[in-house]
Amino acid sequence: MNSSRQKKNSAKTAKTDAINRVKSHAFEARDALFMQSAEQLKSIAQCSGQEMTLARGLNKMIAQESAGSELVVTNLPDMPPGESAFGYFELVEEMTKNIKRCFLVRGTTTEVITAFT
Secondary structure, eight states, X not given: OHHHHHHHHHHHHHHHHHHHHHHHHHHHHHTXXXXXXXXXXXXXXXXXXXXXXXXXXXXXXXXXXXXXXXXXXXXXXXXXXXXXXXXXXXXXXXXXXXXXXXXXEOOOSOOOOOOOO
């Protein structure tokens, strides 16, 4: 029974760590331009291993949280600084892998809250 509790705590900690890494990356990318140079468009460099690991983790969470959903709506991630366009598309593909329908929305990182009366 104690081992079962440890496994649950370990899984919860891993999920929290993954979420914190994604949030940290989002804050770093928020202040960056979407593209830093024209070279990013020309490069065919593959996505970095660290970014792919994050994309796989996010894909796993999306799949778990939206199992059976007809449509998943989520943010289109910013292009990681220094990443090639090719690598960015690999990242987006990995993030949405095996998701039935996924609608990606590009935001401005500025929230607008309106009140309707």
